[in-house]
Amino acid sequence: MHEVSIAQSIADTLMQEYDESELEKVREIHVRVGMLSGVEHKLLEHVFTFVIDGTALSKSILKTELTEVIAFCVHCQAEFKVEQYIFTCPSCNSPSSDVRQGNELTICKIIMEEPIYEETNK
Numbered sequence: 001m002h003e004v005s006i007a008q009s010i011a012d013t014l015m016q017e018y019d020e021s022e023l024e025k026v027r028e029i030h031v032r033v034g035m036l037s038g039v040e041h042k043l044l045e046h047v048f049t050f051v052i053d054g055t056a057l058s059k060s061i062l063k064t065e066l067t068e069v070i071a072f073c074v075h076c077q078a079e080f081k082v083e084q085y086i087f088t089c090p091s092c093n094s095p096s097s098d099v100r101q102g103n104e105l106t107i108c109k110i111i112m113e114e115p116i117y118e119e120t121n122k
Contacts, residue, residue, distance in 0.1 A: 069102030
């Protein structure tokens with residue numbers, strides 16, 4: 001189950017980039033998970049809650065977005081959506097191994113709590 005080490009890596013990345021007071025404001029971490037990445041995205045969301053327990057990120061949640069597989073055909077110069085793991089161009093029936101999307105595992109967005117400003121008009 002490599003999802004645990006991936007969840008830990010996501011938490012470690014944020015801990016390296018932000019100081020503790022900023023980490024406490026993180027509410028959502030959005031991650032793009034490619035269908036070919038070998039990551040079970042719902043399991044990753046689940047184990048993340050255990051990885052961050054007791055840390056400055058404990059109030060945050062991980063949200064994953066599964067991305068489809070897109071390949072490129074060198075013969076007809078077209079990108080196409082790979083369906084049912086068939087890497088054949090639907091236009092010219094040429095096989096293709098040039099994957100343009102679907103392998104990624106990327107932190108794409110971090111949502112932080114907005115500071116509350118007290119009204120100073122008295």
